[in-house]
Amino acid sequence: MAKLVLSLNGVVQGEYQLDKERLSIGRKADNDIPIDNLAVSGKHALVITILDDSFLEDLGSTNGSYVNGKLIKKTCT
Numbered sequence: 001m002a003k004l005v006l007s008l009n010g011v012v013q014g015e016y017q018l019d020k021e022r023l024s025i026g027r028k029a030d031n032d033i034p035i036d037n038l039a040v041s042g043k044h045a046l047v048i049t050i051l052d053d054s055f056l057e058d059l060g061s062t063n064g065s066y067v068n069g070k071l072i073k074k075t076c077t
Helices: none
Strands: 003-008 011-017 022-026 045-050 053-058 065-067 070-072 074-076
Touching (some): 053 065
Antiparallel strands (some): 003 011, 022 045, 045 053
16 A cells, blocks of 8 residues: 655655545544644545555645655555
């Protein structure tokens, strides 16, 4: 099973199994992956998994979403 590794300045902040079709990421507590950081929007991004492929989609966040250091709008991970 795939996992998302969240890091900040090269330090791993958490690892999350992509065990649902849709996982929300954001600062609000009702997200599947809540991130307590002011740089993160309340509803920041969404991970969508279809079969063996996972996609990260930025939800119009203020600071954007990055995958492997690259700013993205939507990407296959």
